[in-house]
Amino acid sequence: MRPEQQGIEVAVLVSVGRHPITGRARRADQDARGLELALGLERQLPGSRVGLLHAGPRSEENESALRGYLGMGLDTLTLLEQAEGSDAIPALAEHLAAAPPQLVITGARAERGEGSGLLPYALAERLGWPLVNGLAAVEKVENGVATLLQALPRGQRRRLKVRLPAIVSVDAAAPAARQSAFGPARRAELAATPVPAEPDRELAEWQLAPARKRPKRLKIVKAASARDRFKAAAAKAEGGSGQVLEGVSAEQGAEAILKLLNEEGVLR
Amino acid sequence: MSEIRRRDPRREWIARNRLHPEHASVVAEQGGAASEWLGPNGVIRKNPRAIGFIGPNGIKRIDRSGAQQGGQAASAARQAAQDSRRNVTIEAPAFLVAVVPELSGGRLSAHDKDLLGLARRLADADPERPGAVLAVVFGEHKEDAFGEAGIDRLLHLDDDAYAGFAPEARLAALSAVERELAPRHWLLPDSPLGGADLGRRLALRLSERPATGVWQIEADAETPLGWRCTARGAAESLDIQRPLPRVALALAECAEPVDETRHAAEPLYLTESIPSAFSRIEDLGQVAVDPAGVALAEAEFILSGGNGVKDWDGFHHAAKVLGATEGASRVAVDDGFMARHRQVGATGTWVTARVYLAVGISGAIQHLQGIQTCDKVVAINLDPGCDMIKRADLAVIGDSAEILAALVAMVEQQRGGQRDAA
Amino acid sequence: MLETLLPILIFAALGLAVIGAWRRVRLWRQGRPSAVPLLKGLAALPRRYLVDLHHVVERDKVMSNTHVATAGGFVAAAVLMILVHGFGLAQGVLGWLLLAASATMFVGSLFVARRRRNPPARLSKGPWMRLPKSLMAFSLSVFAITLPAVGILPADFGHWLLALALAAVVVWGLGEMVFGMTWGGPMKHAFAGALHLAFHRRAERFGEGNRSTGLKALNLDDEAAPLGVEKPADFTWNQLLGFDACVQCGRCEAMCPAFAAGQPLNPKKLIQDMVVGLAGGSDANYAGSPYPGKPVGEHHGTPHGPIVAREGKALVDAETLWSCTTCRACVEECPMMIEHVDAIVDMRRHLTLERGQTPNKGAEVLDNLIATDNPGGFDPGSRLHWAADLNLPLMADVKQAEVLLWLGDGAFDMRNQRTLRALVKVLRAAEVEFAVLGTEERDSGDVARRLGDEATFQSLAKRNITTLAKYRFQRIVTCDPHSFHVLGNEYGELGGQYEVRHHSTFIAELYDAGRLAFAPWKGGSVTYHDPCYLGRYNGEYEAPRNVLKALGIEVKEMERSGFRSRCCGGGGGAPITDIPGERRIPDMRMNDVKESGAELVAVGCPQCTAMLEGVVDATAEVRDIAELVADALVARPAVEAVDASRRNAGKTAEEVI
Known part of the structure; x- marks a missing residue:
């Protein structure tokens, strides 16, 4: 094996997720995808080491969610123990700076708390490392330079080269996480270290409420006359759900479909 | 239509004479031209009484939207609609609201326009001291309606360094804008590869804690910038109310786009040169991805075939022309027409497409379960009684091969037309 | 010469067999310990063999008789041979008995040979093809060597060459039948089979009418115990x-x-x-x-x-x-x-719990079960949305009821909701006092358990048991045989003992009690598909048929029905793991329906309904028994005459649908 093919050190930052329907704690989807990516990298570059890192309070609920990551096949998770409502960024930055890995992988956004997706950027800014978002795959790592595929909308991909050490964030385009197995999750170790924590005062001042349903924007009809507006409104009513065109020619049918495709803007 | 106007003095006379028995029909025929015509000396003449039309109840109606009732008035109407925009020029803005649109495909996207609408709200809040909306645009673009979207100042940074994925160069440019122009607000779209990335980088560079996922703002004099915002947090499950910070990343539909005013979109240039950033990220360009290879779960437009598809070549061709990702029902997969990973349904892939076009799929329960999160379902089927028709938002009963062929022809024609127009 | 050779051969074979047996036992002992009452098992062996096992073998009459002749003949011949030729006790009746035994065995072996001439595809070939010859070699040679012993032939009959040939045949026979029994070979089944019956892991399944079908729980509290x-x-x-x-x-x-x-x-x-x-x-x-x-x-x-x-x-x-x-x-x-099935689930448990390799949709379904308590990932709060207009009494309100109606995960499925509505109509028509758990109900854990996720199963089961413990009810009625099986047969080990009825059983009881009256059947011919988890798992074959009979339907049985019913393909998480084959199981089952000529197939399981209705171009309609019953309901004549308020109750029930 060539020397540049040597394994790298990868740290995966994971958070406690929240199921969108029931709100139960779980492994966060994007973080789990990040870990999946790291495990794939470990396979691709033998000798790589994957470390799991989480900063937050230790509770039964959190622990079971964190063990969800361990069930993907890791032995330990480093837990930087902090009080609820603390700012995780300084603790994580300090921990990463003390023993810098070559690659830090994190999900784009957390499923709890502010969930602003700032964490990777804040770490990159503090550590002075380059950051790539929307990662889909790591193609290769050679001579301290990683070749990555970044996900663009509609399944498109962009190839990037980034100098390590770097932070990458993954979203839903990264490979889906493998199943978490009960046995390894139960056996694995949570290595907890208490760290000093600053409370996130700003967050505490904000008002948090369960998300309201956003009002659906009415279709604004750019019609010049009342008649056109009326026509547009009437056409919408008749074109609403469950319209069935029977006994029309193929062209008429195709026209109706084309109209819908144009309205939805999926034709490019 | 010929550009030469032919005059008919008699009809003009009838059109002027409201008491003439043929007046209504002539006015209807001539449309908007009845109230405005070219006089014999080449001067535009107006007849204020001819404005309007007789409504169904025999009462005269006047439509002030600028268009008259009438068949031939379409092009005139469009002209009038555009003309109705008020021109606004802000000479000496009290402050700047900087917007970095995502410009997907080189044009302002709907998201950008909403964001500019939001920027206008911030800029125009105090009519005494109006602010100006500054748009920072990177790279080449095809947009020619910046003014209509509500932009007062346009800073166009056209340099190869900003092409592709160049967050470091763009960030350096935005930092230069901050140094020189110090906008009061920075607004970016919170879209995956538009402003979501750049906005967060900018905020941290400016040491600001940005509001992300903003979807609503309201005036609040007690906050530092005079505004409060509501932002989505925690994977769309929380609404966070907080004072609007300097940097905000807003969601689509955060405000109504500008449609009543036209702004100057006056070009602006930075006086100092932007320091070139040392880049540790190199963009090697887009990778060719086969549309058919896009994962079903990721696809936003799926053309799915089932038992009723007989002409599979036509089906694949249609998918290619429409740019749709191919899906299949269980039966089509079992019969070997499609690969198993293309199967949609509870036992295949659960899809989240915006448009799901089901061809010849009767709609087994498992299949319908797999498409339950699709926005719009279009069905083409021979059997009007099948379950897929009941689920579909639009259903066409007929031969799928013919309809697909017609659709393909229309799409090709539409594309051709667009290209001619451009 | 043979007189001296025979005892040596017999005891050598026996000795080798004992060594072989010891080796075989050592192989089995590689397995994990299992507490089985050894002596009690051995004592129960004859009954288990002669009654329970024979009950299964008897389904094929010819083979059964063949086996009786061959095996019975062999056991008798072997014992007698040891006495006669091993210990030289040829005098008297023993020799004649030995002759009779070996002759019986020979007749049996002829039938075995006939079966092996054109064996069906399901039979293994290889060493099994020589078995009839070995059986004949043993029986004939024993017969032949016994002839001189009883005095039919002179002791020095024949040439020494003949004796040598006979000895060779004896060696073959003994080799296959005694040595091969413990060292491997077709006859191994006799030795291992007998001990297997004695030390069976489900001793409770033996005996008339007994069955033991629930999976055995893993001990999850012991972290050292292997998971699967x-x-x-x-x-x-x-x-x-x-x-x-x-x-x-x-x-x-x-x-x-x-x-x-x-x-x-x-x-x-x-x-x-x-x-x-x-x-x-x-x-x-x-x-x-x-x-x-x-x-x-x-x-x-x-x-x-x-x-x-x-x-x-x-x-x-x-x-x-x-x-x-x-x-x-x-x-x-x-x-x-x-x-x-136990073995397969044991191996699946390892794949799921230790490796996290549940294929296809498996992982997603298990994640849903963990996060939302139902396999579809639906909002658990919407479990009762389908019944918004039915005004179902909730256990949380009434605290006790005669019947707890267990809805199952079909409550999220639009097709099954029709069945549930029909069942509610029937229960109301019969004026059954019932209540539902509503949003307190969770998935029974059936799918999780069959997919090998014992941890999720036990978590669901324990929470369900806690919920059920809050309320008082006499029995649980459900239209889902999977829930029925799990609640009735598998919750017991975790501390939940309930009397559970499948809705077909319950409707049959209601009808027998005169609480339901039906209009005569006017539809076409009907067949009935036995759900595996109702039939084979719980032995309920009659009640659904009785209900159909009460409706005036004469069931056109499919070729495979009752305990031989063919699965719809929906059990064990098979639609989730979705392993490709050449055909689909539900297609085959609907083909069975077609061959029966029925226009409608009655089912009693949401899985079966979903699987069979998913068949494209099916010739028969699929309806749940509850739907058929609900459609046929008429007000009871007696009630109509006397009790007006009851009639009203019946009427409201009809309006419900």
Whole structure:
């Protein structure tokens, strides 16, 4: 094996997720995808080491969610123990700076708390490392330079080269996480270290409420006359759900479909 | 239509004479031209009484939207609609609201326009001291309606360094804008590869804690910038109310786009040169991805075939022309027409497409379960009684091969037309 | 010469057999310990063999008689031979008895030979093809050597060459029948089978009318206990013994729906692979039908090596294990009482709990069960949305009821909601005092358990048991046989004992009690599909048929019905793991329906409904028994005359639909 093919050190930052329907704690989807990516990298570059890192309070609920990551096949998770409502960024930055890995992988956004997706950027800014978002795959790592595929909308991909050490964030385009197995999750170790924590005062001042349903924007009809507006409104009513065109020619049918495709803007 | 106007003095006379028995029909025929015509000396003449039309109840109606009732008035109407925009020029803005649109495909996207609408709200809040909306645009673009979207100042940074994925160069440019122009607000779209990335980088560079996922703002004099915002947090499950910070990343539909005013979109240039950033990220360009290879779960437009598809070549061709990702029902997969990973349904892939076009799929329960999160379902089927028709938002009963062929022809024609127009 | 040779041969064979037996026992003892009452088991052996096992064998009359003659003849002949030729007790009746025994055995072996002339595909070939010859060699040679002993022939009859030839045949016979019994070979089934019956892991399934179908729980509190079976030695010793007892008759193979659909599963081959694993080696010597699409000879294993390789091939491929629908047709059919389903679930447990390799939708379904308590990932708060207009009494409000109506996860399924509405209508018509748990109900854990996720099953089960403990009710009624089975047969081990009824049973009881009256049936011909979890798992074949009879329907039985009913393909998480085959199981089942000529197939299970209705171009309509009953409901004549308020109750029930 060539020397540049040597394994790298990868740290995966994971958070406690929240199921969108029931709100139960779980492994966060994007973080789990990040870990999946790291495990794939470990396979691709033998000798790589994957470390799991989480900063937050230790509770039964959190622990079971964190063990969800361990069930993907890791032995330990480093837990930087902090009080609820603390700012995780300084603790994580300090921990990463003390023993810098070559690659830090994190999900784009957390499923709890502010969930602003700032964490990777804040770490990159503090550590002075380059950051790539929307990662889909790591193609290769050679001579301290990683070749990555970044996900663009509609399944498109962009190839990037980034100098390590770097932070990458993954979203839903990264490979889906493998199943978490009960046995390894139960056996694995949570290595907890208490760290000093600053409370996130700003967050505490904000008002948090369960998300309201956003009002659906009415279709604004750019019609010049009342008649056109009326026509547009009437056409919408008749074109609403469950319209069935029977006994029309193929062209008429195709026209109706084309109209819908144009309205939805999926034709490019 | 010929550009030469032919005059008919008699009809003009009838059109002027409201008491003439043929007046209504002539006015209807001539449309908007009845109230405005070219006089014999080449001067535009107006007849204020001819404005309007007789409504169904025999009462005269006047439509002030600028268009008259009438068949031939379409092009005139469009002209009038555009003309109705008020021109606004802000000479000496009290402050700047900087917007970095995502410009997907080189044009302002709907998201950008909403964001500019939001920027206008911030800029125009105090009519005494109006602010100006500054748009920072990177790279080449095809947009020619910046003014209509509500932009007062346009800073166009056209340099190869900003092409592709160049967050470091763009960030350096935005930092230069901050140094020189110090906008009061920075607004970016919170879209995956538009402003979501750049906005967060900018905020941290400016040491600001940005509001992300903003979807609503309201005036609040007690906050530092005079505004409060509501932002989505925690994977769309929380609404966070907080004072609007300097940097905000807003969601689509955060405000109504500008449609009543036209702004100057006056070009602006930075006086100092932007320091070139040392880049540790190199963009090697887009990778060719086969549309058919896009994962079903990721696809936003799926053309799915089932038992009723007989002409599979036509089906694949249609998918290619429409740019749709191919899906299949269980039966089509079992019969070997499609690969198993293309199967949609509870036992295949659960899809989240915006448009799901089901061809010849009767709609087994498992299949319908797999498409339950699709926005719009279009069905083409021979059997009007099948379950897929009941689920579909639009259903066409007929031969799928013919309809697909017609659709393909229309799409090709539409594309051709667009290209001619451009 | 023979007089001196015979005792040596017999005792040598017996001695070798004892050594072989010891070796075989050592192989089985590689398995994990299992507390089985040894002496009690041995004492129960004759009854288990003669009654329970014979009950299964008897389904094939010719083979049954053949086996009685051959096996009975052999056992008698072997014992008598030891006495007559081993100890020289030829005088008197013993010799004649030996002659009779060996003659009976010979007649039996003729039938065995006839069967082996054109054997059906399900029978294994290879060494089994020589078995009739070996049986004849033994019976004939014993017969021949006994002739001089009883004095029919002179002691020095024939040439020494003839004696030598006879001795050679005796050696062959003894070799196959005594030596081969413990060292491997077709006769191994007699030795292992007898002990398997004695030390069976489900002693409770023996005896008239008894059945034991619930899976056994894993001990999750003990962190050292293995989670499922990774390697052959992880099975309990009596499971290994059970595999070794397989006689390779292939009755399981003939009944297996996955095998028939061309999915890579053959229960017989699976059991043989376990035998290969327990002894170590490759499956190259296997002489029966392979797993469809998988050539024989590529797999190999050892007692302490993995059964399913993490990469490449080991003893069995994972998709073989995931093809099983847990329909228990193999177990029902097995004359050796081998527990295939237990073994498959044990191996699945390892794949899911230790490796996290539940295929296809499996992982997603399990995640949903963990996060939302239902496999579809629906909002648990919407469990009762379908019944918004029905005003169902909630247990949380009424605290006690005669009947707890368990809705199952069909409550989220639009098709099954029709069944549930029909069932509610029937219960109201019969004025049953019932209540539902509503949003307090969770998935019973059936799918999780069959997919091997014992942890999720136990979590769901324990929470359900806690919920149920809050309320008082006499019985649970459900239209989901899977919930029925799990609540009735599998919650007991975790501390939940309930009286559970399938809705067909309950409706039959209501009808018998005169609480329901039906309009005569006007539809076309009807057949009935037995759900596996109602029929084979719980022995309920009659009640649904009685209900159909009460409706005035004469059931046109399919060829495979009752305990031989073919699975719909919906059990055991098979639609979730979705292992491809050449055909689909529900298609085959709807074809069975078509062959019966019925226009409508009555079912009693949401899974069956979904699977059978998913068949494209089906010739028959699929309806749940509850729907048929609800459609036929008429007000009871007696009630109409006397009790007006009751009639009103009946009327509201009708308006409900």
